Amino acid sequence: MLAKLAYRLVTEVSPRLTIKAAHLWAYKGARAVAAYKRRVRRGELFPPFLFLALTDACNLRCRGCWIAADGPPRVLPEEDVDAVIAAGKKQRSYFYTLLGGEPMMYPKLWNVVRRHRDCYFPIITNGLFLDNENVGRIRAAGNVTPLVSIDGFEAANDDRRGRGVFREATDGLARLKKENILFGVATTVTGKNIDEVVADDYVRTMIDRGAMYLWYYVYRPVGTDPAPQYCVERGQMIELRRRLLELRRRHPIILIDTYWNAAGEAVCPAALGLGFHIGPGGGIEPCPPLSFACQTIRDNDRDLFKTINQSEFLRGFQDFVNRRTRGCVILERPQELVEYLRGAAAEDTSGRDALAELAAGVPRASHHLPGEEIPEDYWVYRILKKQLFFGMGGYG
Numbered sequence: 001m002l003a004k005l006a007y008r009l010v011t012e013v014s015p016r017l018t019i020k021a022a023h024l025w026a027y028k029g030a031r032a033v034a035a036y037k038r039r040v041r042r043g044e045l046f047p048p049f050l051f052l053a054l055t056d057a058c059n060l061r062c063r064g065c066w067i068a069a070d071g072p073p074r075v076l077p078e079e080d081v082d083a084v085i086a087a088g089k090k091q092r093s094y095f096y097t098l099l100g101g102e103p104m105m106y107p108k109l110w111n112v113v114r115r116h117r118d119c120y121f122p123i124i125t126n127g128l129f130l131d132n133e134n135v136g137r138i139r140a141a142g143n144v145t146p147l148v149s150i151d152g153f154e155a156a157n158d159d160r161r162g163r164g165v166f167r168e169a170t171d172g173l174a175r176l177k178k179e180n181i182l183f184g185v186a187t188t189v190t191g192k193n194i195d196e197v198v199a200d201d202y203v204r205t206m207i208d209r210g211a212m213y214l215w216y217y218v219y220r221p222v223g224t225d226p227a228p229q230y231c232v233e234r235g236q237m238i239e240l241r242r243r244l245l246e247l248r249r250r251h252p253i254i255l256i257d258t259y260w261n262a263a264g265e266a267v268c269p270a271a272l273g274l275g276f277h278i279g280p281g282g283g284i285e286p287c288p289p290l291s292f293a294c295q296t297i298r299d300n301d302r303d304l305f306k307t308i309n310q311s312e313f314l315r316g317f318q319d320f321v322n323r324r325t326r327g328c329v330i331l332e333r334p335q336e337l338v339e340y341l342r343g344a345a346a347e348d349t350s351g352r353d354a355l356a357e358l359a360a361g362v363p364r365a366s367h368h369l370p371g372e373e374i375p376e377d378y379w380v381y382r383i384l385k386k387q388l389f390f391g392m393g394g395y396g
């Protein structure tokens with residue numbers, strides 16, 4: 001598998017882009033994780049990776065999305081983006097996942113990417129803006145890897161994302177492949193599509209379409225249309241873990257999950273302080289589906305390290321999770337989470353009534369599977385998981 005993956009990399013991706021990724025993503029990512037571990041030993045809180053929601057503007061209305069559809073879209077000012085990145089660099093963090101909404105609708109996207117050539121930017125996109133012009137910009141920049149959201153083959157994908165979306169997104173993949181760009185596909189695993197997307201045929205198809213990595217995200221019932229029928233049951237979660245391990249040995253593509261560590265134990269990236277989410281209003285939130293904040297990036301004269309390190313809300317969130325589960329409190333403990341957020345007087349930054357949505361939720365299975373952990377059985381992934389794997393653009 002490794003030799004085939006290396007062959008794919010050499011024959012399908014521009015050498016310049018591979019070298020950029022090796023330096024900015026792998027090498028600097030490993031250094032960011034090492035710096036993070038040192039901070040943890042000193043009792044400091046600042047993540048090695050950050051998620052920047054540049055805007056909540058989006059051209060799609062996918063079911064189960066947490067982005068507020070109503071009202072004028074918010075946009076994170078360019079100077080705020082620069083200030084966050086500058087603060088991150090001081091802590092050796094050079095990896096910023098750009099998301100939205102649809103980040104390609106952010107007017108200054110390419111300015112940001114060009115201004116910070118020493119950083120690496122996964123861009124989580126629905127793929128509908130991957131025209132020749134934008135693909136050319138990605139190639140010229142070199143420090144960007146598009147992560148295109150596709151949730152199954154045409155019928156399953158368009159069921160949640162809208163009719164015609166699969167075809168347009170896969171046209172975008174074709175343009176990326178033609179230009180030899182290093183890119184991935186982000187697939188949300190739901191209770192409905194799991195058999196289709198965590199399977200040989202799907203993985204093979206994404207390889208054929210040129211994806212070098214496939215990142216699995218497990219559906220969370222959030223947003224104004226939480227669509228709980230898409231939730232993954234406990235038995236399906238165990239099956240997901242089992243199949244992931246099998247697929248990793250079989251296919252020349254990197255299969256990313258941010259759910260389990262090398263021992264197969266559940267992980268909540270926010271509870272570990274591995275990555276926080278900056279919302280389009282500047283709020284510092286635990287993770288993308290949890291739009292609550294007590295601080296903004298503008299606090300403390302924009303001293304982001306001080307703001308995060310001194311945040312009782314983010315530190316309290318870590319305690320709150322760690323005392324209950326290794327998994328996802330959004331899924332497992334929605335009511336207790338509501339109490340925590342109320343007690344912390346956290347602002348609902350969603351633009352919706354996310355607190356009421358959470359309060360209406362029922363406890364569900366997450367990736368925390370005590371007694372049924374399946375350790376990583378492939379040495380490559382054991383190493384990746386121990387070093388930098390958690391930060392590969394993923395959130396739990």
Ligand code: SF4
Pocket residue numbers: 220267268269270271286287288289290327328329330331395396
């Ligand atoms: S496991 Fe749940 S709470 Fe933790 S980062 Fe993921 S979505 Fe957020």
